[in-house]
Amino acid sequence: MINEDAVFASRVLTELTLSFHIIYATLGVGVPVMIMIAHWVGIKKKDEHYILLARRWTRGFVITVAVGVVTGTAIGLQLSLLWPNFMELAGKVIALPLFMETFAFFFEAIFLGIYLYTWDRFKDQRKHLLLLIPVAIGASFSAVFITMVNAFMNAPQGFDIVNGELVNVNPLVAMFNPAMPTKVAHVVATAYMTSAFVLAAIGAFRLLRGSQHMYHKKALYLMMKIGFVFSIATLLIGDLSGKYLAAYQPEKLAAAEWHFETEDYAPLILLGWLDEEDNVKYAIEIPYALSMLAHAWPSAEVIGLDQFPKDEIPPLYIHYLFNIMVGIGMLMIVVSFMYWIGVRRHWRFIHTRAFRWLIVAGGPLSIIAIETGWWLAEVGRQPWILRGIMKTAEAATTSDHVDIMIYLFSGLYLILGIGSVVVLSRMFRNNPIERELEERKGAVHL
Amino acid sequence: MTMNLEVIGITVLWTFLFGYVIIASIDFGAGFFNAFSEFTNKQHILTKIIQRYLSPVWEVTNVFLVFFFVGIIGFFPKTAFYYGTVLLIPVSIAVVLLGIRGSYYAFETYGTKGHKGYAFMYGVAGLFLPAALSIVLTISEGGFVAIVSGQPTLDYWALFTSPLSWSIVALSLTAVLYISAVFLTWYANKAEDVDATNLLRKYALTWAFPMIITAGGIIYQLSSHNPAHYERILGIWWMFAISTLFFLGTVWLIWKRKNYGLAFGLLVGQFAFAFYGYGISHYPYLLYPYLTIYDSFTNEAMAISLIVAFILGLLLLIPSLYLLLRLFLFSKDYVRGKTDHY
Numbered sequence A: 001m002i003n004e005d006a007v008f009a010s011r012v013l014t015e016l017t018l019s020f021h022i023i024y025a026t027l028g029v030g031v032p033v034m035i036m037i038a039h040w041v042g043i044k045k046k047d048e049h050y051i052l053l054a055r056r057w058t059r060g061f062v063i064t065v066a067v068g069v070v071t072g073t074a075i076g077l078q079l080s081l082l083w084p085n086f087m088e089l090a091g092k093v094i095a096l097p098l099f100m101e102t103f104a105f106f107f108e109a110i111f112l113g114i115y116l117y118t119w120d121r122f123k124d125q126r127k128h129l130l131l132l133i134p135v136a137i138g139a140s141f142s143a144v145f146i147t148m149v150n151a152f153m154n155a156p157q158g159f160d161i162v163n164g165e166l167v168n169v170n171p172l173v174a175m176f177n178p179a180m181p182t183k184v185a186h187v188v189a190t191a192y193m194t195s196a197f198v199l200a201a202i203g204a205f206r207l208l209r210g211s212q213h214m215y216h217k218k219a220l221y222l223m224m225k226i227g228f229v230f231s232i233a234t235l236l237i238g239d240l241s242g243k244y245l246a247a248y249q250p251e252k253l254a255a256a257e258w259h260f261e262t263e264d265y266a267p268l269i270l271l272g273w274l275d276e277e278d279n280v281k282y283a284i285e286i287p288y289a290l291s292m293l294a295h296a297w298p299s300a301e302v303i304g305l306d307q308f309p310k311d312e313i314p315p316l317y318i319h320y321l322f323n324i325m326v327g328i329g330m331l332m333i334v335v336s337f338m339y340w341i342g343v344r345r346h347w348r349f350i351h352t353r354a355f356r357w358l359i360v361a362g363g364p365l366s367i368i369a370i371e372t373g374w375w376l377a378e379v380g381r382q383p384w385i386l387r388g389i390m391k392t393a394e395a396a397t398t399s400d401h402v403d404i405m406i407y408l409f410s411g412l413y414l415i416l417g418i419g420s421v422v423v424l425s426r427m428f429r430n431n432p433i434e435r436e437l438e439e440r441k442g443a444v445h446l
Numbered sequence B: 001m002t003m004n005l006e007v008i009g010i011t012v013l014w015t016f017l018f019g020y021v022i023i024a025s026i027d028f029g030a031g032f033f034n035a036f037s038e039f040t041n042k043q044h045i046l047t048k049i050i051q052r053y054l055s056p057v058w059e060v061t062n063v064f065l066v067f068f069f070v071g072i073i074g075f076f077p078k079t080a081f082y083y084g085t086v087l088l089i090p091v092s093i094a095v096v097l098l099g100i101r102g103s104y105y106a107f108e109t110y111g112t113k114g115h116k117g118y119a120f121m122y123g124v125a126g127l128f129l130p131a132a133l134s135i136v137l138t139i140s141e142g143g144f145v146a147i148v149s150g151q152p153t154l155d156y157w158a159l160f161t162s163p164l165s166w167s168i169v170a171l172s173l174t175a176v177l178y179i180s181a182v183f184l185t186w187y188a189n190k191a192e193d194v195d196a197t198n199l200l201r202k203y204a205l206t207w208a209f210p211m212i213i214t215a216g217g218i219i220y221q222l223s224s225h226n227p228a229h230y231e232r233i234l235g236i237w238w239m240f241a242i243s244t245l246f247f248l249g250t251v252w253l254i255w256k257r258k259n260y261g262l263a264f265g266l267l268v269g270q271f272a273f274a275f276y277g278y279g280i281s282h283y284p285y286l287l288y289p290y291l292t293i294y295d296s297f298t299n300e301a302m303a304i305s306l307i308v309a310f311i312l313g314l315l316l317l318i319p320s321l322y323l324l325l326r327l328f329l330f331s332k333d334y335v336r337g338k339t340d341h342y
Helices: A004-045 A048-082 A084-116 A125-154 A171-175 A180-208 A214-248 A250-257 A289-295 A318-345 A353-379 A402-429 A433-445 B005-039 B043-054 B058-075 B078-086 B088-111 B116-140 B156-161 B163-190 B194-225 B227-235 B237-255 B260-282 B300-328
Strands: A160-162 A165-167 A268-274 A280-286 A384-386 B145-148 B151-154 B285-287
Touching: A004 A048, A004 A125, A004 A180, A004 A214, A004 A353, A004 A402, A048 A084, A048 A214, A048 A402, A048 A433, A048 B058, A048 B078, A048 B088, A084 A125, A084 A165, A084 A171, A084 A384, A084 B058, A084 B078, A084 B300, A125 A171, A125 A180, A125 A384, A171 B300, A180 A214, A180 A318, A180 A353, A214 A250, A214 A289, A214 A318, A214 A353, A214 A433, A250 A318, A268 A289, A268 A318, A318 A353, A402 B088, B005 B043, B005 B058, B005 B088, B005 B116, B005 B163, B005 B194, B005 B260, B005 B300, B043 B163, B043 B194, B058 B078, B058 B088, B058 B300, B078 B088, B078 B116, B078 B151, B078 B285, B088 B116, B116 B156, B116 B163, B116 B285, B163 B194, B163 B237, B163 B260, B194 B227, B194 B237, B227 B237, B227 B260, B237 B260
Parallel strands: none
Antiparallel strands: A160 A165, A268 A280, B145 B151
């Protein structure tokens, strides 16, 4: 029995929750690593600015982590409320990393509380920094474990189905599925990359708003460097993801690349538009590039959509999502690289207003890349919730009233979204860095 | 009841749920007292105590709940199908209320202070939450879920007109206020805040008897709603008797203004005996009469790996939790507000 309305509403609500949660979750994974780096640089260089950077970022981080906790709890429960049939099946095979994620988060939450309230308890700053390590590890491992579950949805293994019954379950084989390495690496690297560019954007914004303080310049330079490193990592992992898809989920790759016919010497289609008859218009074709992406060999055969039944092909609009994600990633590589080289070589134009605005735009753009990346990942798996095993429509709840819940949760996310933006901007506007430095100096003289 | 994987699994989960019931009750009740005192101008007495205790631990509180529901899907995946389908509305409402409370901590305590409406919503959310969450226990007693063409459906009319559900709601509210008041009396006393101690002691004594009466009322309700469960409760009457003795001990100590720490310890004992007594008498059903821990259990491989992960996780968490408590709950300087803010 499938309740079509409930299926649709469940998809909408899940997409809403995840799209909102992923912003805070991404920052929640990446920002503690940035705080750790700043804190460490501060101790190494004995530079008060970096220590304060860590301290001020932590205050902001607490707000984003709180919203992450709330929305994470929401999605955790919604998985069972909206997709009970899926969770009943998945629970038997992939519950282990879900369970471990709780521990990772538990660990993170405990030490975040301690780190936050113990800034002045230690004479030796290094001891305080030690408390942050479990926060960063816990946050990153939360991402690792949750992404393992998502990877399992793309490449389920670790069980057999005999007469409709799940048998021979092996939780470790399920965790370490073929989609896991590239997916986990991609999620973690992009979380670091996005967090670095968001923090860089804040520094650039303060500079544009008239502050000329070294503090912001140091923050900006540090974050652009780290952002560059992780965007290069993302590029390399992205290439490996292409190879994973070609081997295990060729329909997802083919739909994202508009690769209709199976062929060798396959070209990569960039940008473009689909008309009513699914003809590609105004696209850029890079010869052999898809074969290279899929198999690292220009003559390699790449499976096209012609190999799949019509009702098992994901929607073709994921090509646009793919392009936006990759385009933003490439742009950020260029911007951060130019900034890095520019600072070392004293290029003037990286200090112009226009370039700084570009860096500011990089923050929200990186978030958009995260969003489009997840939409691509999820829509690209359709019609399956568990590829090849269970379709999304079979997984959804049969209960009515899911549509009302959409309004309820929209209200909650609206309050959380507006609230976090207002509180964050007020927190830093009321206590600018100039004032905090002045106050600390005063305290030392006393 | 023999010790098999099923029983180990449910015991672990029940223990986490018990942990959540105690620390979330402290949290919910504190929020209510805080809001109440804002409107009766006793704010200065309570707010500080509450913020110093609650702010560092609220995320940890939340994890206990997450742990329970993730764990129950892991050990008993069929619960996702039964409870997931019927609980859409009550649990969604609970999530929104949790959202309001979580964001209050973040926005008000770390951010900027004082929005009266928010404090009010935060306090009220703390009372609606136990009510919304306690519906799960009511439903588990059976009689509210029917299987219609293979799908479990919840009879809201039966639920809202049942005296049992209202008794359980009443118990959840009185228990939240009682647990919270007893704990905060102890905490305020440690902080050497005489005014707050007196006020909270008064709250503790106020809510003690409504709590015990509603608890007794539920056992009486069960005799007609679910006779099988009632019989099993009578079978382990001694657990509830011990629980009652502990209750009297707490009230006596609070009344005599003696040893608030021991009073809170007895309270935890009281609730432990009642909670495990309830759990044991509920055995083996997760949902009367459809679901037992045996027919909903996961495969052996998953169960064993979950238990191993659980033990390894505990080895990591127990020292960490100890550190947290030592720094915030048991540190005299911190409790009295002497150390620096972030």
